[in-house]
Amino acid sequence: MIQGVLVLDIVNKLPAWQLAILATLLKGAVVLFVLLTLAGYAVYVERKVIARLQNRVGPNRAGPWGLLQPLADVLKLLTKEESYPPFVNKVLFLLAPAIIAITGLLGFAIVPIGDSPWLVISDLNLGLLFFLALSSLGVYSIVLAGWSSNSKYAVLGGLRATAQMISYELSMALSLLAVVLMAGSFQLSQIARAQSPVWFIFLQPIGFLVFLTAMVAESRRTPFDIPEAENEIVAGFHTEYSSMKFALFFLGEYMGIVLLSFIISIAYLGGWSGPFVSGPWWLFLKVAFFVFFFIWIRTTYPRLRYDHLMTLGWKYLLPLSILNLILTALLGLVFPSLVPHALR
Amino acid sequence: MTLLAVIFYIAAAVAILATGAVLFARNAVNAVLYLLVSLFGVALMMYSLGGAFVAILEIIVYAGAIVVLFLFVIMMLNIARIEQHKDLQPPTRPQLLVPVILALVLMADLGIAIYAAAAGVSSGKTITVTAIGETLYRQHYLGVELASLVLLIGLIGALHLGSAAWFTHQKEANQDGTC
Numbered sequence: 260m261i262q263g264v265l266v267l268d269i270v271n272k273l274p275a276w277q278l279a280i281l282a283t284l285l286k287g288a289v290v291l292f293v294l295l296t297l298a299g300y301a302v303y304v305e306r307k308v309i310a311r312l313q314n315r316v317g318p319n320r321a322g323p324w325g326l327l328q329p330l331a332d333v334l335k336l337l338t339k340e341e342s343y344p345p346f347v348n349k350v351l352f353l354l355a356p357a358i359i360a361i362t363g364l365l366g367f368a369i370v371p372i373g374d375s376p377w378l379v380i381s382d383l384n385l386g387l388l389f390f391l392a393l394s395s396l397g398v399y400s401i402v403l404a405g406w407s408s409n410s411k412y413a414v415l416g417g418l419r420a421t422a423q424m425i426s427y428e429l430s431m432a433l434s435l436l437a438v439v440l441m442a443g444s445f446q447l448s449q450i451a452r453a454q455s456p457v458w459f460i461f462l463q464p465i466g467f468l469v470f471l472t473a474m475v476a477e478s479r480r481t482p483f484d485i486p487e488a489e490n491e492i493v494a495g496f497h498t499e500y501s502s503m504k505f506a507l508f509f510l511g512e513y514m515g516i517v518l519l520s521f522i523i524s525i526a527y528l529g530g531w532s533g534p535f536v537s538g539p540w541w542l543f544l545k546v547a548f549f550v551f552f553f554i555w556i557r558t559t560y561p562r563l564r565y566d567h568l569m570t571l572g573w574k575y576l577l578p579l580s581i582l583n584l585i586l587t588a589l590l591g592l593v594f595p596s597l598v599p600h601a602l603r
Numbered sequence: 604m605t606l607l608a609v610i611f612y613i614a615a616a617v618a619i620l621a622t623g624a625v626l627f628a629r630n631a632v633n634a635v636l637y638l639l640v641s642l643f644g645v646a647l648m649m650y651s652l653g654g655a656f657v658a659i660l661e662i663i664v665y666a667g668a669i670v671v672l673f674l675f676v677i678m679m680l681n682i683a684r685i686e687q688h689k690d691l692q693p694p695t696r697p698q699l700l701v702p703v704i705l706a707l708v709l710m711a712d713l714g715i716a717i718y719a720a721a722a723g724v725s726s727g728k729t730i731t732v733t734a735i736g737e738t739l740y741r742q743h744y745l746g747v748e749l750a751s752l753v754l755l756i757g758l759i760g761a762l763h764l765g766s767a768a769w770f771t772h773q774k775e776a777n778q779d780g781t782c
Contacts, residue, residue: 351632385732388659395667399639402674406632414678421675425668432663445732 286380290367298513299329305554312558339502344408347499351407356500356507359400362393363514370521371448373531373539379448386447387439390522391432394477398424400511401479401486401496408499416495419565420486424477426572431473433580434466437587438526447522451530458529465583467527469576474519476572478512480553482560485568520549611651618644631677635670642666653729 273281303318303325310317318325343349369386371379383389398421405417439445441462442453453459460467476483487495497508524530524545533541563571621641628634642665649658739747 351636385655385659388656388663392659392662392667395663395671398667398671399674402671402678406674406678418675418679421671421678425671425675428667 283380286377287368290380291364294364294367294514294517295510297517298510299333301513301517301550302332302509303329304550305557308551308554309558312555333506336502336506341502341504344410344499346409348407348409351403352499353504355400355404355407356504356511357400358403359397359511360507360514362397362400363511363518366390366393366514366518367521369447370518370525371451371530372542374448374452374537378539382446382448385445387435387445387450387522387526390518391428391435394431394515395424395428397511397515398428400508404500404508405496408496410499412492412494412498413496415492416486416498419492420479420496423479423483423486423568423572426569427473427476427483427576430469430572430576430580431477433577433584434463434469434473435526437463437466437580437584440584440587440591447525447530451525451532454529455532458527458532460527463527463583463587465579466587467523469580469583470523470527472571472576474523475553475556476568478515478519478553480512480516481557482563483568484562485565488562516550516553517546520546520553523549607651611648614644614647614651616644617641618648632674635673635677638673639666639670642670655729656732656735657730 306328307317307325318328321327321331343352366389368380369383369389371382376382401420401424402417405413405415405420408414438450438459441459442450444450444453479486487497492498497505500508521542524542528545531537531539531542533544618641621637621644624637625634625641628637642661646658646661646666649655649661
């Protein structure tokens with residue numbers, strides 16, 4: 260009790276900028292802790308849900324209902340041998356998994372979970388652009404992993420992933436731009452607030468569908484998992500990876516899923532707003548639904564063929580998202596009352 | 604010196620060093636990665652001058668799209684080692700004339716711009732997205748239109764080259780009797 264008062268006393272005497280740094284560090288630490296735990300349990304949930312959908316039981320040995328399975332998995336990964344295959348480019352080989360983990364985790368810095376400056380690490384003015392920049396930098400991880408592994412399967416996986424992610428990033432960014440037009444801001448909290456009467460999913464149905472599709476393609480999961488198609492190219496870009504470096508790729512993938520779920524919930528489903536009492540719980544519920552959605556379609560749809568993937572991206576999604584953007588701008592000009600938040 | 608000024612000079616030094624490394628790298632993939640570092644340096648310079656929007660666009664467009672495409676092509680063609688092609692003659696003096704003149708004009712232009720703006724380079728003010736939009740689409744719309752026209756011409760040229768190659772390939776395939 261006395262120690263607590265002492266700490267408060269010291270905190271109160273700090274100048275404002277030091278307090279701001281301290282608050283940011285604390286928020287960052289909490290988010291990091293929650294996210295790293297969440298990544299492990301996302302794997303658990305995925306295995307359980309897929310098992311349920313396929314009439315199996317799923318992991319049930321470690322702890323009650325298999326709840327300790329993520330812990331066992333992490334321990335196993337940590338104690339595995341850290342290996343470098345011969346002929347790899349060591350610096351880039353190590354850099355690749357680090358990049359995907361960093362870009363995956365850094366994205367959460369801009370995600371607001373509630374209507375208060377305390378519930379976001381850093382509410383950037385250009386938050387949405389920061390997210391897009393991070394997701395386009397994440398491609399480097401896969402390209403470099405594919406190239407530095409010096410293995411034909413890894414190179415093929417890297418090439419496929421690059422082509423896929425560049426194609427779908429465009430539609431993703433363009434559909435988000437229509438949201439920015441409606442909200443009049445790149446700031447995520449501002450975008451969430453702009454949806455207080457009507458969520459953007461009702462005003463931007465085309466944009467929502469394009470983003471939803473591009474989002475799954477961007478996370479490289481079934482039915483868009485051509486970069487790691489097991490029965491063609493072993494495991495794609497991470498064929499040569501083992502132990503902790505492999506775990507970082509896994510972490511990056513699941514962080515990507517959670518981050519994309521947050522972004523789509525904030526950009527189209529009103530963020531933390533909901534019936535009865537608005538608050539972070541509504542946002543978490545929406546995010547949980549989208550994480551489930553990712554798992555759900557993984558078990559439902561088979562993998563796309565490569566040319567179908569490219570056709571879908573360039574011939575359907577891209578023109579649709581451009582059309583959506585032009586329509587939004589035109590409607591906003593003709594009926595200004597539809598977009599009350601837009602800048603003029 | 605403010606913190607932003609310190610960041611500016613560090614970023615500038617990194618950008619210049621990395622650009623030098625691009626020129627002297629023996630390995631094409633390393634050269635592209637140095638180019639990436641240089642682009643990050645330039646983005647940080649923009650940020651320290653108050654242009655956060657320009658900085659983040661630099662990263663999205665150049666680092667996130669264009670350099671990835673360079674890497675993609677290098678990986679696909681597997682040309683990691685830069686070799687001196689024997690059939691590639693060094694350019695003769697008359698051929699060098701136009702590029703040298705263009706480079707001199709560019710450098711003179713740059714020198715004049717730096718000299719004219721020397722007083723107010725680092726105002727420390729943040730440039731808003733709205734201000735950039737006003738400048739581009741109200742004051743310099745002619746330049747924007749011209750640039751888009753140039754891009755359109757480039758697009759048509761690329762389409763022509765690509766489809767011409769595709770058509771000859773199809774023709775040859777048909778003559779061979781294979782598909």
